Amino acid sequence: MTIFAKIYKKNMKRITALLLVICLFSVDLSAENVYRKFDRLVRKVMMSGLDTTCISMSPTSWEIPINLGVHGRAYRITTENGTRMMDNSGNVGQYGVGIGYHGLDFIWNNDFGGNSAGSDYFEFNFYDNYWGFQMMNSTREQGGVGYYSATYGGYFAFNGKRYSYPASIYGNYIQKKSAGSAMIFFWYDKNKSWNVNGPNGNESFELHTFVLCGGYGHNFVLNGGKTLFNLTGAAGLMAPYWGVSVQTRFSFIHWFTENIRINASMVQYSSAGWRPGAEELLSTEWMANVGIGICFGK
DSSP: OOHHHHHHHHHHHHHHHHHHHHHHHHHHHHHHHHHHHHHHHHHHHHHTTOOTTTEEEOSOSEEEEEEEEEEEEEEEEEOTTSOEEEEEOOSEEEEEEEEEETTEEEEEEEEESTTOSOOEEEEEEEEOSSEEEEEEEEEEEETTEEEEEEEEEEEEETTTTTOOSGGGTOSSEEEOSOEEEEEEEEEEEEEEEEETTSSOTTOEEEEEEEEEEEEEEEEEEEGGGTEEEEEEEEEEEEETTEEEEEEEEEEEEEEEETTEEEEEEEEEEEEEEEETTTEEEEEEEEEEEEEEEEEEOO
């Protein structure tokens, strides 16, 4: 091989490597441009039809919520033959972390303390001004009995044009002026319990309830939207244990910078119902938490 051939071969390797780097860099730039276009489209859709004097979007697209709180659930069922079945989780501590993009988030929580023998608690949520949905489930063990609970619910705000329900609990919208709205809430609860150490592994009990509530929520705004207090209340009907259900919520959020916010909330649900055959159900659920949101992706 001549000296020129060696030089040519050596430089062709360098040129090939350089071309490969350029191609990879171009692909990376292309992917970044696609993401930016997609993100602008998402923002445009989410702000479509909203009153920009009352509502704006957060300048960031992503967030990592970190939460610390306490929650609990209790119910009592009296059957037609007088038998009572009860569950009371007590006050169960909880910590969790998640990832969210423009109101769509997934959160993993872990329970500790109370009557819990340790359980995972998962949430998948979507928060929009007009509507949203939530999915939650948890599993725990207490005194040789296993418990599983799942909740699937959602909301609709009639005045989503000027009122932002998620602005009080999530960082995708910012309420700039105080506003309120009539709201509809609905959810389905599934509770299951079973004897962990029983002779019959299939021995279990299930409770299913459906709730539809109407109410009102209001955001009280300070500092041009940096600080917000929310009060929400609703009442409605429950089935197939026919009766009433009530929920109340207090929420607070404060933005230190566009990248850091803190939030706190207290929520309680209470229901009472009856089913043909003289069966009755009393249930309550409560949650309180504080959290910090680390926002990024401007």
